[in-house]
Amino acid sequence: MWAMKVLMRTVDDRGRVVLPIRGKRKVFIAKWDDIIIIAPSKNRAEEIVKQLDDIKRRKMLEFLNEWFNIVEESGLDKFTAKDLDKILTRSMLREVK
Amino acid sequence: MREIVFIDTNAFFKSRAILEKLIKEGTKLATSSIVIYEFVKIIDELIALEQNEKRRQLYIKLKNRFPKLLKELSIDILSHQITYDDLSRAYDIISQKNVDIGDALIYILMKKKNIKKILTFDDDWLRLDVIVLGIKTEKS
Numbered sequence: 080m081w082a083m084k085v086l087m088r089t090v091d092d093r094g095r096v097v098l099p100i101r102g103k104r105k106v107f108i109a110k111w112d113d114i115i116i117i118a119p120s121k122n123r124a125e126e127i128v129k130q131l132d133d134i135k136r137r138k139m140l141e142f143l144n145e146w147f148n149i150v151e152e153s154g155l156d157k158f159t160a161k162d163l164d165k166i167l168t169r170s171m172l173r174e175v176k
Numbered sequence: 177m178r179e180i181v182f183i184d185t186n187a188f189f190k191s192r193a194i195l196e197k198l199i200k201e202g203t204k205l206a207t208s209s210i211v212i213y214e215f216v217k218i219i220d221e222l223i224a225l226e227q228n229e230k231r232r233q234l235y236i237k238l239k240n241r242f243p244k245l246l247k248e249l250s251i252d253i254l255s256h257q258i259t260y261d262d263l264s265r266a267y268d269i270i271s272q273k274n275v276d277i278g279d280a281l282i283y284i285l286m287k288k289k290n291i292k293k294i295l296t297f298d299d300d301w302l303r304l305d306v307i308v309l310g311i312k313t314e315k316s
Binding site for chain 2: 132136138139140142143144146147149150151152153154155156158159160161163164166167169170171173
């Protein structure tokens with residue numbers, strides 16, 4: 080496990096920030112969701128974004144899988160679109176009665 | 177620009193394989209306030225009427241998980257900002273295409289947002305000029 084250091088920096092009113100890196104004349108910035116990644120090379124930035132994408136997609140599939148496990152256990156997947164429409168109509172009619 | 181697929185109410189009950197495929201492909205997903213209303217109304221009705229306690233608990237679990245599902249799957253929630261003209265157009269669609277008000281308003285929203293595909297199992301959508309995922313057709 081690599082040692083992880085998280086630093087706080089203030090951003091000036093023009094959006095500028097001083098990076099905690101010395102001896103670098105050029106850095107590559109990638110934006111992913113609401114996260115900004117600063118890397119020493121374009122490849123490294125792209126590689127990290129791709130890894131974050133993979134993790135996000137895996138989490139999405141995991142959540143989706145859990146969702147449909149519950150749906151199928153409850154038997155709701157057997158309902159047709161028309162069955163669901165009827166349930167909705169019944170519910171709305173009950174509300175106005 | 178990434179393609180957007182609109183998720184209809186019934187798709188939250190029936191579309192494991194297609195949603196899996198869309199997520200793997202990196203497709204952007206969206207739904208709307210009408211769909212959320214319909215989903216919660218259906219689940220509430222099922223909870224109220226279900227006699228089997230185990231099944232009732234599963235419905236409650238789904239209801240409670242629904243907001244998290246939208247968030248975890250990064251499904252955009254679009255608002256129907258309906259104008260008088262939209263409503264008048266929706267009435268025309270209802271009479272010409274024999275669909276309900278919910279579908280007509282979703283169709284108008286899709287047109288406004290330039291969304292061409294919908295994931296639904298409701299064959300009423302086959303009468304509208306959008307690409308329907310979920311039902312096998314020549315168009316999809």
